[in-house]
Amino acid sequence: MSKAVSALGGVSHSGFVDVAEAGLRGMITLRGDLASAKMKKAVKAATGTAVPAARRIELNGDKGAAWMSPDELLILVPYEEAVATVEALEKALAGEHHLVADVSDARSVFTVKGAKASEALMKLCPVDFETLAEGEIRRTRAAQVAAAFWKSGADEFTLVSFRSVAGYVMGLLEVSARKGGEVFPA
Incomplete structure (x- = not known):
C-alpha cells in the first residue's frame, strides 16, 4: 500500500506574509x-x-x-x-x-499567515476583506481557479483548492506574498 502524500510536500514561502501548503487534511x-x-x-x-x-x-x-x-x-x-x-x-x-x-x-490546503495576510489574498480573490468576519467561509476563486477560504485566526487564513491546481495556487500565493508587494505599504 502506498503512503499518502500532499500535492506539494509541505512547500512554504516567507514574504511579507508566510504561505504554506498545510499538508493532508x-x-x-x-x-x-x-x-x-x-x-x-x-x-x-x-x-x-x-x-x-x-x-x-x-x-x-x-x-x-x-x-x-x-x-x-x-x-x-x-x-x-x-x-x-x-x-x-x-x-x-x-x-x-x-x-x-x-x-x-482531491483537495489541497494552504495557510496564509501574518499581519497582512488579507493583503496577499486581496490580489487574488474578489472578496471584500473589510467585511469578512472570523468564522465566515467564502467560495470564490483565486485568480483563475476555484477556491474556498476562511479566516482561521487573527492573522491567518486557510485556503482550499483542487489538488490538480495546487502548484498554480502555491505559485499565486508566493508571488502575491513577496516582500514589497503589500497592497497598503507602511
Missing part, C-alpha cells in the same frame, strides 16, 4: 437536507459542531463543518479519520436522502 463532501434532525445529529457526532449557518464554518479543534451551499457541507477531520468518518456518516444518515464523498485526496 480529511475533507468530506456531505449533501442533503441540512435542516433535518438526522443530518444535525450526524454532523455533531462527526465533528462536535452544529450544522453551520449560511457562509459560516464551525470548528472544534481539528474538526469542523463548513457551509458550501444550501444542501452541502464540507466536513473537516484529521486525514487518517476520513474513511471512518465517511462510514459513520453513511450509517447515521441511512434511510435519508444524502451523499457522502471523501474528497481528501
